[in-house]
Amino acid sequence: MRIGVLTGGGDCPGLNAVIRAVVRKAEGQFGDEVIGFYDAWDGVMEGRSVRLDTAHVRGILPRGGTILGTRRGGPFDSPGGVDRVRATMSAERLDALVVIGGNGSLTVASMLADDHGLPVVGVPKTIDNDVVGTDATFGFQTAVQIATDAIDRLHTTAESHDRVMVVEVMGRDTGWIAMQAGIAGGATAIVVPEVPFDIDELAAIVTRRHARGRYASVVVVAEGARPKPGTLSLPKRDNDHYGNEKLGDLSHVIGSELSKRTGYESRVVQLGHIQRGGTPTSYDRVLATRFGLGVVDLVHERAWGKMVALRCGQIVSESMSVTRGKTRFIDRELFDDVAASFFG
Secondary structure: OEEEEEEOOOOOOOHHHHHHHHHHHHHHHHOOEEEEEOOOHHHHHHOOEEEEOHHHHOOOOOOOOOOOOOOOOOHHHOOOHHHHHHHHHHHOOOOEEEEEEOHHHHHHHHHHHHOOOOOEEEEEEOOOOOOOOOOOOEOHHHHHHHHHHHHHHHHHHHHHHOOEEEEEEOOOOOOHHHHHHHHHOOOOEEEOOOOOEOHHHHHHHHHHHHHOOOOOEEEEEEOOOOEOOOOOOOOOOOEOOOOOEOOOOHHHHHHHHHHHHHOOOEEEEEOHHHHOOOOOOHHHHHHHHHHHHHHHHHHHOOOOOEEEEEEOOEEEEEEHHHHOOOOOOOOHHHHHHHHHHHOO
């Protein structure tokens, strides 16, 4: 078989591990040929590809990013995009296309398979851990570890200066990274999109901590968090090219308001793209490898419209259609238990 592969959406640690596993299993066990497409769907629509063999993927397991490059957007954003995808797959004599991506890329892949009859399968990825249908995505644990390491370091400088450190992490509309890193790093409070916050309650938590003689506070804020209606005004946000709201200003607002309400000096740290770059953890390398091996099986089973997923420690298949317009949110029971036990 001839198998195409692309990486779509934002990059995350572990993408190269998937590509490596796909090539090694497809070529080594089945004698398949693997064709990689540059820059996600752009490469497919424009016919920009490279033959991937064992030599191409040698040494990429620990490397962050993706050797194929990635972009946002897809064939449904471009006139005649679906026909161009179909034409390229025909010209390349592809028997299947493996799409490695998050909610957006998997939604596109699902539509191509289910609505347009193309032989497409998927691999879920994102540091946000918000893909429905799988217990976890690779890249998430690496992002959590990076954020936890930063929180550990910020505790010491905060204690030295009796400051409030506000740490903003990624996650878009979910608080997975904030919750996990905040728990692991012993945060004073964690602010997530799933639970609208009250700035006065947050200030009270910080004040009570300092009153007990704890001369530092670290507040972890997910970039997509929202205040309770009427409790805090946020500046108007612009949208990006794809209509998504631009995030990244909330932590500065919270830091400033905490200083006003508590009298303690605050500092804001936005970890940003540091969370997406660099070497994946061993956990993410293993999960990405398992996903890569599993998706080759889906190809040979001709399970079009399916994706690999992690469920109770096992790699299973799941319909990509479950990702359409849906988001996997944090475990509220865990968050509420942590908040009741540790915040304030």
